[in-house]
Amino acid sequence: MTEPQTRAEQKQQTREAIMAAAIKRMNDDKGFSSLSLREVAKEAGIAPTSFYRHFENMEELALALVNEAGAALYKIMQDTREAEEKGESIAEGAVAVCMSHFRANGPLVRVLAREATGNSPIIRRAIQKVLNELTRQLAVVIEMEMKRRQRNLTNPTWIAEAIITIVFYIGISTIDLPASKQAEAEKRLVHHIRAIYWGAEAMANTQHLERQIMLG
Amino acid sequence: MTEPQTRAEQKQQTREAIMAAAIKRMNDDKGFSSLSLREVAKEAGIAPTSFYRHFENMEELALALVNEAGAALYKIMQDTREAEEKGESIAEGAVAVCMSHFRANGPLVRVLAREATGNSPIIRRAIQKVLNELTRQLAVVIEMEMKRRQRNLTNPTWIAEAIITIVFYIGISTIDLPASKQAEAEKRLVHHIRAIYWGAEAMANTQHLERQIMLG
DNA sequence: CCTTTCGGCGTACAAGTGTGCGCCATAATA
DNA sequence: TATTATGGCGCACACTTGTACGCCGAAAGG
Structure with missing residues (x-):
């Protein structure tokens, strides 16, 4: 638009x-x-x-896309x-x-999901790195909350991993859903997170509760 | 091998x-x-x-593979x-x-994972159907256990969905890991499942526990 | 035995692929 | 102003792709 x-600006554009x-093109139908x-x-x-004036090959393009998507997630x-x-x-x-970010950036986010289990090992690893970083950051948040509320978990990183996985894969599978079902899907996601979080907390905090609940 | x-046998072969x-070919590197x-x-x-004597096109081949993989999972x-x-x-x-099934059938299982978020909508839907069916079956198992132990959950299907998602995606991401780390990964998976399961159970069963744990 | 069915093959073709090479116009620099 | 660096282009090449067509040999079925 803007001339x-x-x-350098031209190139960036x-x-x-x-x-x-x-x-x-990827969101039309292709992977x-x-x-x-x-x-x-x-x-x-x-x-x-x-094309070659900007990227050495297609793989480099993919990595650029992964980084862009990753940056947005880090911000969230x-x-x-x-x-x-x-x-x-x-x-x-x-x-x-x-x-809401998934919905707004559906095309880009979907790329992440597709290539997370895609064909290029290099791209896969790049995405795994993003997810790992998100897990690390979430673990920090969880730990902060635990400290504030004076609780402790067996392993905040594990909980974070479970939550990230759930949100990422279930979240993405719901962005194609009709708007009418989105609210329910969101509620379900929150439920999953709560269950994971709470279960882990209970597991770590109360051994006697464990026996009481699990072994009835 | 066997002549x-x-x-009909020849054709099947x-x-x-x-x-x-x-x-x-897919597990060499390609999607x-x-x-x-x-x-x-x-x-x-x-x-x-x-090729055309056996499948109308590549998509039909993919569907056959999905069904084969699905059947194995149903058996489990x-x-x-x-x-x-x-x-x-x-x-x-x-x-x-x-x-152990994932490890033994890594190639086929990986196909499922890849195409679950892949490019063909038809294949995606077929896989989603398999995962939904697995979720349904797991929900039944959970409900059975709940009844036996005289407990109840808010929504067995939701719990089943969370568990299936976690096992599927985390499980698959670990089959490439060196054998030395596999045991730890498995333990982590069990932990995730327990957390989900237990958290949901606690959520549904004990309102007073909820206040006690969550609100300190 | 004769006929039909059918899995497999070779050929052929139009379309699409990545990429090396060299030219051009122009912004950037000296 | 003269020179250089650079983004963009067309051309060309050697492949690979899906698939239509027709032939063949042998199993299946009469």
Whole structure:
């Protein structure tokens, strides 16, 4: 839209056009693997060979997309942490923010989900790294809350892993749902999180409760 | 290996060869989408055009693979139910069986995971159907156990969904791990399941416990 | 025995693929 | 102003892709 003057701006602009083109084409129907360089170039409005002025190959493009998606998720996690610092209960809020982000950025988020179990080991690892980092950050938040409420968990990282996995995969599987079912899906997600969180807390805190409940 | 006599046997044999070829090729590095008909045919040792004598197109092949993988998982679930009927605690056993199945059938299971978030909507839906069916079956098992132990849950299906999701995605992400870390991963999975299960149970059963634990 | 069915193959073709090479116009730099 | 660096393009090449068509040999069925 805006006509850039400097050359660096121009370059950045077409770079973004390429990334946008890839996202668009992928959400039509394709996965990244079945996406050709020529297809992306055409969608971006450049010649196929011009692609190489911006990325060495398609894999590098994918990594750029993963990083972009990851940055957005980190931001959400940071907001969650700040909410926790204000002493708010975080589950509902975090899920709501996360889901609304999923819906708004469906195309990009879906790319993450697809390639998380996709074909390129390099991309897979990059995404795993993002998820691991999110887990680490969430573990910190959980630990903060535990300390504040003077409770302890067996292993905050494990809980964080379970929560991240659930939110990521179930969350993504719900963004295609009709709006009417979204609210219910969100409630279900919160329920899952609460169950995990609470169960772990109970497990760690009260040995006698464990016997009472599990062994009836 | 065995030299078949009847014509139907012969056909079935090459059909299996095609499916095996697809699985093998996919686990080298590719996803299904980046897998070509010609590639599969070559691996299976037949001419490209012979492929059509067995499948109408690649998508149909994928569906056959999904069904095969699904059948194996149903079998595991059934074993789990039978274990429950004998009154055994099911979490460890089920996870152990499931993980050993994942490891033994890594290639096929990975196909499921990849295509669960893959590019073909038809395949995605087929896999979702398998996962939903597994969830339904697990919900029945959970309900059985609840009845036996005279407990109740807010919603067995929700719990089942959470457990299936966790086991499926975390389980799969661990089959590439070195053997030394597998045991720890398995323990972690059991922990997740217990947390979900227990948390949900506590949530439903004891309102006073809820206040006691959550609100300190 | 003769006929039909059918799994498999080779050929052929149009379409799409990644990418090397060299040219051009122009912004950036000296 | 003169030179260089750079983003973009067209062309060309060697492949790979899906699939239509027709032939063949042998099993199946009469």
